[in-house]
Amino acid sequence: MLKSMQIPSLLATAGSERTANGAQASGLRAVVLTGFMGAGKTTLGRLLAAELGWEFRDLDTEIAQDSGMTVADIFRAEGEAGFRAREMEMLARLLRRERMVLALGGGAVESEGVREQLAACKDACVVYLSAPLEALVQRCLEQPGAAERPVLADRERLRSRWAARLPYYEQAHLRLETEGLSPAESLQALIALVKQRPLPDNAPMSAHE
DSSP: OOTTOOOOOOOSSGGGOOOSSSTTTTOOOEEEEEOSTTSOHHHHHHHHHHHHTOEEEEHHHHHHHHHTSOHHHHHHHHHHHHHHHHHHHHHHHHTTSSSEEEEOOTTGGGOHHHHHHHHHOTTEEEEEEEOOHHHHHHHHHTSTTGGGOGGGGOHHHHHHHHHHHHHHHTTSSEEEEOTTOOHHHHHHHHHHHHTTSOOOTTSOOGGGO
């Protein structure tokens, strides 16, 4: 039993309301994963997409490919405002897609425009992948290239950034506590959460019934 799985109430926003006019009768068409660095958004996103037979997209990767620059280069050339503008434009394009699992960048939720787009997309479910900060940092330190990320050494800065984003993460429709879970266990817990939201009839979820 995955005792650490937590399921809070839905967002008290327009993005979580179910309409009565049949506009969402086709069910869920996108799962959006959010959380701090090390939360497992990309890893679990790919696994979930494979289970559903959906496509997987990473917002930061899409921005980089579209611009021909790395995220770091965009920040250097255009500043945060320039990057956030690109982020909002790309998110709007991606949210028009069907049958997609999307991983947001860790800081995307700080953008009011991003939050408004997610709230307005009534047939997408936002899932917050949660874990204590120290667990997230440890995961990052175990990843290749960790030595090239000096931000990991500044715990106070990390804690401040994490604390600033936490209220926005917690606005997600659903929350999955991943501390102590393997990727396979996290995937099964994530599937259990997503199954609470209607999926298109042809989504291959029956294997987990």
